[in-house]
Amino acid sequence: MKLVQLSANKESFRTVHFHTGLNIVLAERTQLSRETDSRNGVGKTTLMQIIDFCLGATGPVAGAGQGLAKLSGGDWTFNLTVDLNGQQMMITRAVDDGGTFTLAGHYEALGLDPAEPTLEDPHPEVKVGSRAYTDALGSLCFGLEPAKLREQYAPTFRQLFGHFLRYRNDAFISPFEAFGKPPAEQPQVNNTFLLGLDWHIATEWQRLKDRGKTLTALGKQGIEDATAELGELESRRVRLQSRMRALEDQVSTFRVIPEYRALEIRLNEGSRRMRDITNELTILAGQVELYQSEVQASSGDGRDIDVEGLFEEAGLALPSQVVRTLEEVRKFHVNVNRNRRSYLEGEIARIDRTRHKLEAELRALEDQRVADMSRLSQGGALDEHSKLQQDLGSAAGELQSLDQRIAQLRALRAGKAALRKEELAIQDRAQLDLDERRPILAPAIQQFSTTFERLYGEPADLIVDVGPNNYRFQTHLPRDGSHGIGKISVLAYDLSLAHSLRMRGVGPGLLAHDSIVFDGVDERQAARALHLLLGLTTDEDLQYLVTINSDDAPRTELEGLGISMDQHVTLTLTDADPSGSLLGIRF
Amino acid sequence: MLLPDKYVSLPRSVLGQAAAMLALSRTDQTVSEYWNTCRDRIETLTQERFTLALDLLFMLGLVEVSNGILNWTRP
Numbered sequence: 118m119k120l121v122q123l124s125a126n127k128e129s130f131r132t133v134h135f136h137t138g139l140n141i142v143l144a145e146r147t148q149l150s151r152e153t154d155s156r157n158g159v160g161k162t163t164l165m166q167i168i169d170f171c172l173g174a175t176g177p178v179a180g181a182g183q184g185l186a187k188l189s190g191g192d193w194t195f196n197l198t199v200d201l202n203g204q205q206m207m208i209t210r211a212v213d214d215g216g217t218f219t220l221a222g223h224y225e226a227l228g229l230d231p232a233e234p235t236l237e238d239p240h241p242e243v244k245v246g247s248r249a250y251t252d253a254l255g256s257l258c259f260g261l262e263p264a265k266l267r268e269q270y271a272p273t274f275r276q277l278f279g280h281f282l283r284y285r286n287d288a289f290i291s292p293f294e295a296f297g298k299p300p301a302e303q304p305q306v307n308n309t310f311l312l313g314l315d316w317h318i319a320t321e322w323q324r325l326k327d328r329g330k331t332l333t334a335l336g337k338q339g340i341e342d343a344t345a346e347l348g349e350l351e352s353r354r355v356r357l358q359s360r361m362r363a364l365e366d367q368v369s370t371f372r373v374i375p376e377y378r379a380l381e382i383r384l385n386e387g388s389r390r391m392r393d394i395t396n397e398l399t400i401l402a403g404q405v406e407l408y409q410s411e412v413q414a415s416s417g418d419g420r421d422i423d424v425e426g427l428f429e430e431a432g433l434a435l436p437s438q439v440v441r442t443l444e445e446v447r448k449f450h451v452n453v454n455r456n457r458r459s460y461l462e463g464e465i466a467r468i469d470r471t472r473h474k475l476e477a478e479l480r481a482l483e484d485q486r487v488a489d490m491s492r493l494s495q496g497g498a499l500d501e502h503s504k505l506q507q508d509l510g511s512a513a514g515e516l517q518s519l520d521q522r523i524a525q526l527r528a529l530r531a532g533k534a535a536l537r538k539e540e541l542a543i544q545d546r547a548q549l550d551l552d553e554r555r556p557i558l559a560p561a562i563q564q565f566s567t568t569f570e571r572l573y574g575e576p577a578d579l580i581v582d583v584g585p586n587n588y589r590f591q592t593h594l595p596r597d598g599s600h601g602i603g604k605i606s607v608l609a610y611d612l613s614l615a616h617s618l619r620m621r622g623v624g625p626g627l628l629a630h631d632s633i634v635f636d637g638v639d640e641r642q643a644a645r646a647l648h649l650l651l652g653l654t655t656d657e658d659l660q661y662l663v664t665i666n667s668d669d670a671p672r673t674e675l676e677g678l679g680i681s682m683d684q685h686v687t688l689t690l691t692d693a694d695p696s697g698s699l700l701g702i703r704f
Numbered sequence: 705m706l707l708p709d710k711y712v713s714l715p716r717s718v719l720g721q722a723a724a725m726l727a728l729s730r731t732d733q734t735v736s737e738y739w740n741t742c743r744d745r746i747e748t749l750t751q752e753r754f755t756l757a758l759d760l761l762f763m764l765g766l767v768e769v770s771n772g773i774l775n776w777t778r779p
Contacts, residue, residue, distance in 0.1 A: 411751060423705075427718065427756055430706040431763050440765035449762045452769050453735055454755055460739055461751055 118258060118625050119200040119660045123167065126194040129701025133164070133688050138654030139647070140662040141682065143670060144632070145691040159690035160699025161664035165284035165631055171197035171208050172282070173251040173275055176215025188212045188700075201226035201257070218250045219243075227253040251275055258625040259310070259618075270302050270320040272310045280311060280611055284631035289603075292610035293590045301587075302326075308590055311614045312581065313557040313621060315550045322543050322587060329536055335529040340537070343530040350523050357516055364509045371505060372496030380489045381498075387482050387489070394479045401472050405465055412461045424450050540586075547583045561617040565592075568609035571649045572642045573597055577606070579613060600637030608634050608646065612653065619657055629662035635669055644674030651680065662687075705756070716748055722757040725749075726766065729776045738774055 120140075124132040133142075144161045166174070166185055177186040185193075194211040204223035211217070220229070221242045229249070232241045245253075248264060255261035255274030262271070279288065279295025287297025293304045302323035310316040338346065374380070428443050441449075551558075562579045569577035575595035582589050592606050611628055618624030635643045650661045675682045691697035706718045714720040724746050733741070735758075743749055761767045767776050 408751075422752060422755055424756075424759055427706060427759060428763065431760060434707055435764070438764045441763050446759055446763055449769060450755070450759050453758055460736065463736075464743075464751075 119627060120168065120662070121198040121200050121205060122196075123164075123171075123198075124196045125167075125700075126192070126196075127701070129696065131688065131690075131699055131701055135660070135662070136685065136687055137660060139651050139685045140660070140687040141647075141670075141685045142662070142664040143667050143686050143689045144664060145667040145689060145693070145697075147691070147693045159692045159697065161690060162284055162631060163699050164664065164688075165282065165629060167195050168197065168629065169282055169284075170212075171195055171210055172278065173218075173247060173254060177212060185212055198222075216246060218245050218247070220245065220250075227257055229253055254278075258623070260623050268317075268320060270306055270323050272306050272316060276303060276307055277311060278625065280307070280614055281625050281627060282629045283607065283611070283634070284629070286633070288631075289607050289633050289636075292592065292607045304590070305587055309588060311618065312561055313617055314554055314581075314588075318543060318547045318550055319588060322540075322547070325536060325539055325543060326586075328532075332529060332532045332536065335525050335532070338526075338529065340530055340533050343526050343533070347523065347526050347530065350519060350526070354516070354519050354523065357512060357519065361509065361512045361516065364505060364512060368502070368505050368509060371502050373499050373502050374492065374496040375499060377493060377496070377498035378500075380493055384486060384489050384493075387486050391479060391482050391486075394475050394482075398472060398475055398479075401468050401475075405468050405472075408461050408465050408468070412458065412465070422450070422454070544583060544585060547588065551581065551583055551588075557617070557621070560620050561613040564613040564616040565609050568612055568646075568649060569595060569605070572605060572645045573602075577609070579610065599639055599642070601635065601639070601642070604634050604636055605638060605642065605646070612650075615659055616653075616657060619659070626658060627660040627662070630664075632664045632666055632669070634663065635665065640669075640671040640674050643669070644671035644678055644680075647671070647675060647682075647685075648678045648680060651685070706760070716753075718753060718756045718760055721746065721749060721753050722760045725754070725757050726761065729767070729774075731776060733774055734772050735769065735774060736772075 119137060120135040122132065122134050124130065142161055142164060144159050146158070163185075170176070170185060177189055189212060192211075192213060194209060196207055196209045198205055198207045201223065204226055206220060206222040206224045206226065209219040209221070219242050220227070224243060229243060229245060232243045234241060251274045252261075252263045255277075256263065259272070259274065259277055261267075261274060261277075264273075267273075276295070283289065283295060285296065288295055290297060291304075293308050295307070296303075302319070305319040305323065306316050309319045336343065424446060425443070428439075428446055431439050558581060562581075565579035566576040569575060573595050577595055578593040580589070580591045580593065592610070594602050594606055608630060611630070615624055615626075615628050619626075635646070638646075647663075650663075653659050654661055670682060672682050688699075690699055695701065695703040705712065708714040708717040708720065715724070725742050728741050728745055729738075730741070739751075739754060742754060758767065762769075765777065767774055769775070
C-alpha cells in the first residue's frame with residue numbers, strides 16, 4: 118500500500134501529493150516561534166494523525182488534549198488516496214462521523230464486496246464500519262484473519278501498523294513497543310508475528326499466564342508451600358477423625374438417665390440427712406445411758422436424793438421463806454417420787470422409740486442411696502449427652518472445613534503443577550520454533566546491523582531469544598555519545614521489520630516516522646540514514662515518510678552524499694503565516 | 705446444789721431450775737404432765753433436779769400435791 122494523496126474538504130488545507138519513495142515533510146520555524154511547544158506548531162504531527170485517522174485510528178475523544186479533538190465540530194473531512202498494487206482507492210472519513218469510512222475507486226483490492234455498478238456510476242462508493250475496514254486492511258497488509266475468526270490475543274491491524282506509523286511521544290521509547298505501556302502480551306504477539314515467528318506460541322503463553330492468575334484465587338502459595346500445608350492438614354485430619362470416632366462411640370453407648378440430676382440431688386440430700394440422723398442418734402444414746410445409770414442408781418422412791426441437805430441449805434439461804442417442816446418435805450418428796458422410776462423408764466422408752474424410728478429411717482435412706490448410686494452408674498445425665506453431641510457436631514463442622522481447605526490446596530497444587538509443566542513445554546516449543554525459524558529471522562537481524570554499520574560504522578545486534586516466561590527482545594547498540602542512538606534503534610528495527618515482511622511477501626510497504634526519530638541524532642548520522650532509506654525505497658519498493666524540523670535538516674551532509682534534499686521534500690510547512698500550516702488556519 | 709457456785713451455773717442449780725419451772729406452772733396438772741412440760745422446755749433438766757426443785761418449791765410453800773395433782777399457791 119502506498120500513500121498517493123491527502124486532501125480535506127476545506128480550501129485552506131494544503132493537499133499533500135506523496136512521492137513513491139522518500140518523502141520529507143519540512144517544518145520551518147521562524148524566529149518568533151522558536152520557544153513555543155512543537156505541539157502548537159505547523160501540523161507535522163497533525164499530518165501523521167490524519168493519515169492514521171484515515172487508516173482506522175480511534176476517532177478523536179472529546180476533551181482529549183492531543184489529536185484531532187481540536188477539529189471536532191468543525192466539519193472536517195479527510196480524503197486519503199492510496200495505491201493498492203497499481204490500483205487506486207480513496208478513503209474518506211469525517212471527524213464528526215468517525216464510525217463511517219467511505220471508499221471509492223478500486224476498493225475490491227481490500228476484498229470488500231463492491232456495490233452494484235450502474236450506468237451513471239461504474240465505480241460507486243461503498244461505506245464500511247471501522248471493524249470491517251480494519252479487518253480488510255489487516256488482511257491486505259499482514260494476511261490477518263478477520264475478527265470473527267480471530268483467537269484471543271491474536272494480532273490486529275491497528276496494533277501491528279503502529280510499527281509502521283510512529284509519531285506519538287511514547288512510540289519511540291522502545292523499538293518493540295509501538296504504543297506506550299501496552300499490556301504485556303501485546304509486544305510478545307506483535308513482534309513474534311512481524312519477525313516471522315510462530316505467534317500462536319505467544320498467545321498460548323499468555324493464556325497460560327491467565328490461568329496462573331485464576332489459580333491465585335485458590336491461594337498464593339507455591340507448590341512446595343502448598344504441599345507442606347497439605348501435610349499438616351492431613352495429619353490434623355487424622356487426629357480429628359480419631360477424636361470423632363471416640364466421640365461417636367461415647368454418644369452411641371451413652372445411656373441417658375432422665376432423672377440423673379434429680380437423683381444426684383436426692384443423693385446429696387440423703388447423705389446430709391443421714392449425717393444428721395447419725396448425730397442425733399449419738400446424742401440420744403448418750404441420754405439413754407444417763408437415764409439408765411440413774412435408774413440403776415436410784416432405789417425407785419427417791420430415797421437416794423438428799424432432801425435433807427437441800428432443806429438445810431434452804432434453811433440457811435432462805436430462812437424466812439421456808440414454810441414447811443422437814444417431815445412435810447419428806448412426805449411430799451416420797452409422794453412425788455413414787456413414780457420417779459417409772460418416769461425414768463418412760464423416758465428411756467420414749468427415747469428408744471425415737472431411736473428406733475431414726476434407725477429405720479437411716480436404713481431406708483441407706484437403701485435408697487445404694488439404689489440411686491447403682492442407677493446413676495448405669496448412664497449419664499441428659500445434659501452430658503447433649504454436650505457430647507454438640508462436641509461431635511462441631512468436630513464434624515471442623516472436619517468439613519478442613520476437607521474444603523484440603524481440596525482447595527490440592528486443586529491449587531495440581532493446577533500449579535500442571536501449569537508448570539505446560540509452561541516448560543511451551544518454553545521448549547518457543548525455543549524450538551525460534552531455532553527452526555532462524556533463517557526467516559536472519560534478514561531482519563542482518564538489516565538491523567546494516568543500518569547501524571551504515572550510520573555509525575559499527576554493527577549492532579538485534580537479539581531474540583526465549584526466556585523462562587516469555588520471548589525476550591533486545592538490542593545491543595554500539596556505544597555512542599549521542600543521545601539519539603535509541604531513536605535510531607527504533608528506525609533500524611522498523612526497517613528490519615519492513616525488510617523481513619517484504620521477503621515473506623507481506624507488509625504494508627510503507628513506513629512513517631515523526632521528527633522525534635532524529636531527535637539528538639548527529640547531522641551526519643541523519644544524512645546517512647536518509648541516504649540508506651533512499652536506497653531502500655528503490656530496492657525494497659518501500660515508501661518512507663518523515664517529518665523534519667528545518668533546523669535539524671542535514672542539508673549539507675546530504676549534498677556531501679550526492680543527494681539534493683529538496684528533491685525529496687514533499688511539503689514544506691511554515692508558521693510564518695497561518696496558511697503555511699497543514700490545516701491552513703490557526704488553532 | 706441449791707445455789708450456784710464455782711462449779712454449778714445458775715440454770716443448773718436447783719434454785720435456777722426451780723425458778724424456770726415456776727414459770728411453767730399451770731393449774732391442775734399431774735406430776736407426770738408437769739414433768740413432761742418441764743423436760744421439754746428446760747434444758748439440762750434431769751429427773752433428780754426436777755425432784756429437788758419441786759421439793760424446794762414445796763418448801764417455799766409455792767406448791768403442794770394431792771392425788772397426783774399439783775396445786776400451785778401464791779403466798
